[in-house]
Amino acid sequence: MATLSDRTFTQIAELMHGSIGLSFAPSKKPLISSRLAPRIQRLGLGSFEEYLQLISTPDDGGEFQMAVDLLTTNETYFFREPAHFELIEAELARERPRRVAVWSAASSFGDEAYSTAMLLADLHQRGQIGSDWSILGTDISDRVLHSASSAIYPAERLRQVPPERLKRHCLKGEGESEGLVQIGPKLRERVKFGQLNLCAAIEGGLPGAPFDIVFLRNVLIYFDPPTKRAVVDRVLTQLRPGGLFFIGTAEGRVPCDTPLQVLAPGAFRKVAG
Template identity: 35%
Template sequence: MATTAPSDFQATPASGGSPLLGDAEFQFLRDFVYQHCGISLSEQKRQLVQGRLLRRLRALGLRDFSGYCDVLRRDPDGELGDLASAISTNVTSFFREMHHYDLLVDELLPRWLEAKKNGGRLRIWSAGCSSGEEPYALAMVLAEALERTGSKVDARILATDLSPQALEQARAGTYALERMGGVSEARRNRWFLRGEGSYEGLACVHPRLRELVTIQPLNLLHEWPMRGPFDAIFCRNVVIYFDKPTKQRLFDRYAGLLEQGGYLFLGHSESMYGLSDSFELVGRTVYRKCVP
């Protein structure tokens, strides 16, 4: 899930009788969020987390944060997605960090399609797909490469996220036109259906893109049902708020699912420096799995 730190959003002050987040409840939430989401919440985040979670208290009909902690104790998995959505902000766009897509179009996709033309599979994972802009942008360049080469390769994109709200929008595949600034006019015409009437100002992704993308809920810190191997993994703007041990474990797990020589794409402010010996830097926040 692509996130920003809790310090990046405005909290709603607790006033007018709103419940306060006490020491014991905040410590429980800090431990819970770190264990299940890999995000470390400092003491300075207390008021901000309190403001965001007040919405969950109202949604669940709870009177105080002690009751919310009890909900997490009774059913951690059931509430985890909404908790993660509450304390983080999904930030994404179509064709964000365009140099990654340029590498795919100019080098990687032609190479992979040629190598797999006699029956191989091509798999890309968007880990932290947020509301779907990233996997659908990947689907556009993949579909174009398949059309351009006439390839019949079995090619698919897996898109996962922890946030139920983000996944709901990704599955809907409908976006406001003002959110499509990164999509060229030619691609808008080719890969989107423009809304009319009550859907004016909206665009829906083409059915062909939906065919290429599988959207599933997944917590990166828990067990992974897929076995791979993947040719590329996009995990951009996800690990920036993880601590060093969590990043190391995640990168090791990614290495285990990538093809030899497979690629891992990180966000513009993320780095693998000093965190893994399984990858080599080959471009701007582009890493290749080392071949023994």
């Protein structure tokens, strides 16, 4: 397999940044090489240059999207960063709102969206929120959105979900489906998924906006500083004043012009303007 030259790496990085805002520093060259090399081999192409030519053309057969998936897909699982869900539970139990709208802005395979759905369903059952609650999950990847809509997961991904909650909200696979779990239909009907490029303008607002809770976790790492700021401010236009905003706990300071109050690592409240 041919090696990834500096020149071709730069061209791939420029294509990703220009198209969807992804930023890859020179230190990410080994990552791009290791993620794309098996795909190039599977397609029967002879070099990274041929692959670049393929994903640069409009008639690429969806290969550009495949490259995006390969370069951005990370491990995800249910109730990742549990302190965020504990904060949401405490906040909603205190406020007892009649309506709760949530946006998982980089929803990936849906683990975050369905984790939140489990929490909201339990809060509603306890009478701590009203019956009008909904969740929107968006991502740039068709592939992960299709998987999220099916709501079928390896049981290992739900390792942090207590057995009682699993029993309430999930269907356990048997026979050929042993080791798999599907989210139950009552939760699935509350969670909708759609494709969205966070680097593009949000025309006319999103379904369900303004949201009470917005997750933008573990995606800002893919953007350079100016793009991060633009993305965060754009996303926050869809959050109501006083609403909760979450990024990954390891992502540091939020780069934005929108006033935010720090609640905990990775957790913020949008300040009323």
